[in-house]
Amino acid sequence: MTQQTVYRLTKANSSQGLQTFQEPIPEIDKHELLIRISSVALNYRDVAIANGKYPFPVKENVVPCSDAMGEVAKVGSCAQGFEVGDKVVVAFDPTALYGTIDNWVNALGGPKDGVLAGYVNVSYQGAVKLPESSLSNAQWASLVCTGVTAWNAPFGNVPLKPGQTVLFQGTGGVSITGLVLAHAAGAKRIVTSSSDDKLELANKITNGRGVDFILENGGSGTIKQSIDAIAFGGVISVIGFLSQASQNEMPDMAGLALSKGCVVRGIIIGSRQQLGELVRFVGAKDLQMPVEKTFGFDREEVINALEYMSSGQHIGKVCITVT
Structure with missing residues (x-):
């Protein structure tokens, strides 16, 4: 398989501007991982971006959403510490490894293409391997932005x-x-x-x-x-x-x-280091993260998920299961 389903915001005025595309699965360089996305967690930020109300930079025709859990499908030759099949989460800003995020130009789902797709490629330094636990894919995905x-x-x-x-x-x-x-x-x-x-x-x-x-x-x-x-x-x-x-x-x-x-x-989310700390804390205590509702990956379901998020009815996280 060489093609994947990708969502892009063709108009930043409502979730109806979200359209599906068939695009090539990304190639990776020697420092990257190819990650098959399993679950995407939504944030209020995603609604603001879809509605054109986000106060920070957003690229044209962006792939939205920043929070994903997935499985490593390919490993670059210099990507240390990962193997095919590892379950991972991807940092909100894969370039912010330590300390405070110091710009708004590298965050996923805004200035950079995000994770609402079948596959994404990311620097291995921007991914965190998950421990064995009873948490669902959606619960792990919910840690990336909200959790950190x-x-x-x-x-x-x-x-x-x-x-x-x-x-x-x-x-x-x-x-x-x-x-x-x-x-x-x-x-x-x-x-x-x-x-x-x-x-x-x-x-x-x-x-x-x-x-x-x-x-x-x-x-x-x-x-x-x-x-x-x-x-x-x-x-x-x-x-x-x-x-x-x-x-x-x-x-x-x-x-x-x-x-x-x-x-x-x-608080500007947090670094990859803090995501790693959080993953270890949650994994060690097997903490059950609050996920209220999950939606499917077809366009109608994805739009329903964004609109449900926008309604403010939820207590806990709203997620999308990627197939």
Whole structure:
């Protein structure tokens, strides 16, 4: 077989702009792996890209989606540590091996073609081999963007310690995945469905001290409430932009951060190193990642998956099984 099914966004105005193409299976160079995709996990980012609302660069006719689990089909002559048949996940930015992702030009499914296809080729350094476990293909795929974000927030700067308290906003993929990770790490967890609940819950559960970590999904519209709820010296990880404040209502971030001596850090997913750390943590504890619903690989099913993701009805991850 030399051809594969590939999805491309021919118009960035809705998921209806997604079209199927028959294209050659990629050739690989000596440093690459050819990966047969088994499962793709969706993110809010994929919906924003499909609707033309993503605030960062997107290439024309892009193959969407960044999160995939698959099986190694070919190994380049210099691709160390992999064999045909190995199960792997691919990093969100395969060039960001350590530290912080420092640009927006190499991420899959946006500035670079993504993983909504039968096969992808990727540098072996951008892939992580999976351990034996009871997790499904979809559960492993869900770690790439959502999982690494949820890992980076409490462990990527000042590491979370057992007994500390973490607050999550909403019930989307990052929050629910973060709950699983925080529980396994021995932390106390708070989930709020609206920003108004933050301060009351944080004060009640921590006896007025505030929480140690917050995963901030709202952005500028809810950041003030997060600083009100954070403990002195705590960490607020800004991971989303679901609630935007108008320019004349922007909070005084400098003054607010100073008032609590807290860290406010933007999270750009995470590196291949952090994906490896997360895979080892999840595999060692056999953590069951939250996948709510899976869809098929034909065009109607893929569009339904994107629209279901856009509806906000999900708790946990929405995935596509690639055949």
